[in-house]
Amino acid sequence: MLACVLKSPAPVETAPLEWREVARPEPRTGLQDAEVLIRVRACGVCRTDLHVVEGELPVRKPNVTPGHQVVGVVEKGGRTIAAGTRVGVPWLHRTCGECEFCRSGRENLCDRPEFTGWTVDGGFAEYLVAPEAFVYPLPESVSDAAAAPLLCAGIIGFRCLRLAEVSRGARLGLYGFGAAAHVAIQVARHWGVEVYAATREERHRRLALELGAEWAGAADARPPEQLDAAIMFAPAGELVPPALEALKKGGRLILGGIHMSPIPSLPYSLLYQERVLRSVANNTRDDGRDFLKVAAEIPVRTEFETFAMRDANCALRTLKQDGVRGAAVLVND
Numbered sequence: 001m002l003a004c005v006l007k008s009p010a011p012v013e014t015a016p017l018e019w020r021e022v023a024r025p026e027p028r029t030g031l032q033d034a035e036v037l038i039r040v041r042a043c044g045v046c047r048t049d050l051h052v053v054e055g056e057l058p059v060r061k062p063n064v065t066p067g068h069q070v071v072g073v074v075e076k077g078g079r080t081i082a083a084g085t086r087v088g089v090p091w092l093h094r095t096c097g098e099c100e101f102c103r104s105g106r107e108n109l110c111d112r113p114e115f116t117g118w119t120v121d122g123g124f125a126e127y128l129v130a131p132e133a134f135v136y137p138l139p140e141s142v143s144d145a146a147a148a149p150l151l152c153a154g155i156i157g158f159r160c161l162r163l164a165e166v167s168r169g170a171r172l173g174l175y176g177f178g179a180a181a182h183v184a185i186q187v188a189r190h191w192g193v194e195v196y197a198a199t200r201e202e203r204h205r206r207l208a209l210e211l212g213a214e215w216a217g218a219a220d221a222r223p224p225e226q227l228d229a230a231i232m233f234a235p236a237g238e239l240v241p242p243a244l245e246a247l248k249k250g251g252r253l254i255l256g257g258i259h260m261s262p263i264p265s266l267p268y269s270l271l272y273q274e275r276v277l278r279s280v281a282n283n284t285r286d287d288g289r290d291f292l293k294v295a296a297e298i299p300v301r302t303e304f305e306t307f308a309m310r311d312a313n314c315a316l317r318t319l320k321q322d323g324v325r326g327a328a329v330l331v332n333d
């Protein structure tokens with residue numbers, strides 16, 4: 001089969017992914033962790049893929065194939081998922097099921113996790129394997145390319161919304177307005193939450209307003225209202241102090257990224273009055289199932305631009321330059 005292979009991390013401008021022939025993976029069929037073989041139709045491109053390809057995340061598997069928002073069709077089924085089923089494969093590839101975090105409903109914090117497209121091969125390829133217990137059957141109503149961004153951007157955004165603890169009438173800030181935010185705003189609006197979007201690109205501000213934001217301004221601009229909570233999707237630590245400054249007493253700032261530039265020192269007064277600063281790590285399978293259900297009910301509409309699978313370097317470059325409206329999705333023809 002053909003796959004994008006990362007020989008060694010480097011700036012995307014140097015095209016570090018090589019589209020080449022590799023052995024097709026074989027699903028393992030042990031009792032604990034039966035895997036399915038999936039023929040990939042589409043795979044979303046996430047900022048985390050950029051961190052893997054450029055080396056902000058250390059190499060965990062040499063020659064890895066990135067990609068963790070995979071939509072495909074099961075070719076070799078397992079015990080619970082039949083061949084022919086259309087499924088999604090997310091970032092959380094597998095957990096140990098035994099550590100204190102797995103046993104207390106916090107499998108997102110597992111001590112021995114595997115991650116799709118980082119510690120094991122992901123979906124920038126024609127095929128991949130995944131444990132059937134960790135893939136999601138997808139609703140019919142959504143197309144392959146439209147479903148892909150739901151699988152990380154959507155699920156992580158949903159977990160951020162949950163941790164932000166917002167409900168009807170609350171005011172929520174979104175910092176950075178890419179793939180995750182453009183889905184999160186639709187869920188937030190569905191819940192009756194007012195959204196204030198702060199982002200550096202004019203076209204992203206326009207998209208935020210089209211999707212129902214009350215206000216859209218520059219990344220470090222002060223929203224016109226004090227916020228109950230905010231979610232930061234931009235990997236920019238320097239935005240943390242202004243975002244804290246925009247919060248009401250007791251407000252929560254949720255950091256949605258896996259990697260962030262250093263957070264500058266801040267006066268304690270920005271955090272005092274019980275403001276909360278909290279990161280989000282990965283997701284549980286419940287987050288995934290609950291989100292996909294809500295997304296189908298609303299229904300969430302994703303904005304995306306497609307690229308051919310072999311053009312992954314180009315898609316990543318465009319993402320890095322904030323050039324994608326909504327999400328970038330790679331497709332196999």
Ligand SMILES: [Zn+2]
Pocket residue numbers: 046047048049068091152153
């Ligand atoms: Zn991701």
Ligand SMILES: [Zn+2]
Pocket residue numbers: 095096097098099100101102107109110111112113
């Ligand atoms: Zn565990």
